[in-house]
Amino acid sequence: MKLLHLSDLHIGKRVCEFSMLDDQRFILEQIVGIAGDVKPDAVLIAGDLYDRSIPVGEAVTLLDDFLTELAGRGIPVFAISGNHDSPERLDFGSRIMREHRVTIAGTFQGTVPRADLSDSFGAVHIYLLPFLRPAAAQPFFGAEKTGSYDGAVRAAIETAALCPDKRNILVAHQFVISGSSEPLRCDSETVSVGGLDSVDVSAFDGFDYVALGHLHGPQKIGRDSVRYAGSPLKYSFSEARQKKSVTVIELGEKGKLELTQIPLKPLRDMREIRGPIAELTAPETVAGANPEDYIRAVLTDEDEIADPAGKLRAVYPNLMRIDFENRRMNAENSGTAAAGDPSRRTPMQLFEEFYRDRSGSPMSEREREIIGKIIEEAGEETV
Ligand SMILES: [Mn+2]
Known part of the structure; x- marks a missing residue:
């Protein structure tokens, strides 16, 4: 089974007062082309679909076009909200869209919803965790468990009751660290002072692959199979030297997986x-x-x-x-x-x-x- 992992589209973003919409349309069309070549069994979009909670009209049209293109090719889409998205607005129409295999988890509702795919090796369980703040988790798990981002995410994952013999995939949008090693940061990310928003990678031990969004530079955290796909475009000059890409995950039998990065070529560098x-x-x-x-x-x-x-x-x-x-x-x-x-x-x-x-x-x-x-x-x- 092949999965295509992307994140941090930030549709509607302006950089130094320049609208990125033409660049975003160009890169999303390129991603649709890649999806046509790779023929993934699903596309995972790990949050920050839009740049702001109330996106401009053209941004909404562009995301609509992108999802429609993927759905039209019969490729299921699994997307979650990021910290830039409005959870409720992303949820709009999501129950109707699910019939066309576009699954969007905008708001956190106390559990981590699961979708099941399968191939000749058996079932693949895809879990969707929208961007989770402790305050949004507290009503479900109590103040004691949700005093930190790490605690909130662990409490949410506990509800998943993973089947250890199945291949488990998580789509999440959090600031994930591995022990004391610092991930690669960029100026276009929203930073939080003092690293209070960090979740240790050990929270994801039960998953075969974790498709992350939030950091804009493509990178693994801890193990190869916990990855930020990175944004499809450079959104700050601190990213000038980065190579943007989308990640293809090829799942074999449980425990076997291969990762490839497909480079993206922007309209304007x-x-x-x-x-x-x-x-x-x-x-x-x-x-x-x-x-x-x-x-x-x-x-x-x-x-x-x-x-x-x-x-x-x-x-x-x-x-x-x-x-x-x-x-x-x-x-x-x-x-x-x-x-x-x-x-x-x-x-x-x-x-x-x-x-x-x-x-x-x-x-x-x-x-x-x-x-x-x-x-x-x-x-x-x-x-
Ligand atoms: Mn982002």
Whole structure:
């Protein structure tokens, strides 16, 4: 039996004010193509289908198209909610969709629902655990068992009463760790301070494969068969060097399983370029890769550049971010750090820093005037 594992679609996400919808449509069509080639017995989607609890209309249409395409090819889908999804909204229509073999577990209802598939080796039990917070588990298991994410997830799994002779698969969306080793994190994930949301991998000991969502870099946790598929697209520059993929799980008889990662090729890559502006905008540099990619430019020029954003955008239309790395900036930055406490700077100084950080150049006198007026109107003291 073959299963295709994906997660963290974050449909509707915007990165640096750029809508990712075209990129998401492109990558989801590619995944439908992969599903057509691989012919999995099911597709597992491990949460964060949408980027926000109330997704924009186009995002809903895109997910609808994706699920309809898979269902149309006769491929069963098993999906759960992630921390970005609204559990109730994902549940909408789910009882009707189940008739078309699209099974969505949005809200946690006190048990881990199971779906049964089978092949020549016998039954495969697929369990669906929506993203679980202790507060959502407490009404079912009491405060004592659900004082932590780890406790809440263990209490939920206990309800599953696994058949040890069957092949058991879990789809879950949690922050899973293995002892004290730190998983690979990215900036596009929602972080929780102090690791209070962590669940130890030992909670999943009874499962033959755990299809995880939450972390955006593809990786195993502890053993090979507890895996984050990762997001299908890069959603932050901290992921610029990652290779995105979907995971194929090939189940043999109980205890036998093979994993393959199928690489995904985005419509536009997200990458960093670094150097003096003349070099970065030179035709041979621009032609060396897709200029439509999402770009973070790190400029190393020592001299002041007039309108760096405009110059870069003329050749890289999807420029997302500019940073400077030169002696002058380093000196200024260390000056700022020495000045320390932002609360001791005036609103105007803070805004000037913000403006320079975003645009790459200082504010003009006219702009300073306008901002000064706005700050005054807002009742803040300007200096
Ligand atoms: Mn996510």
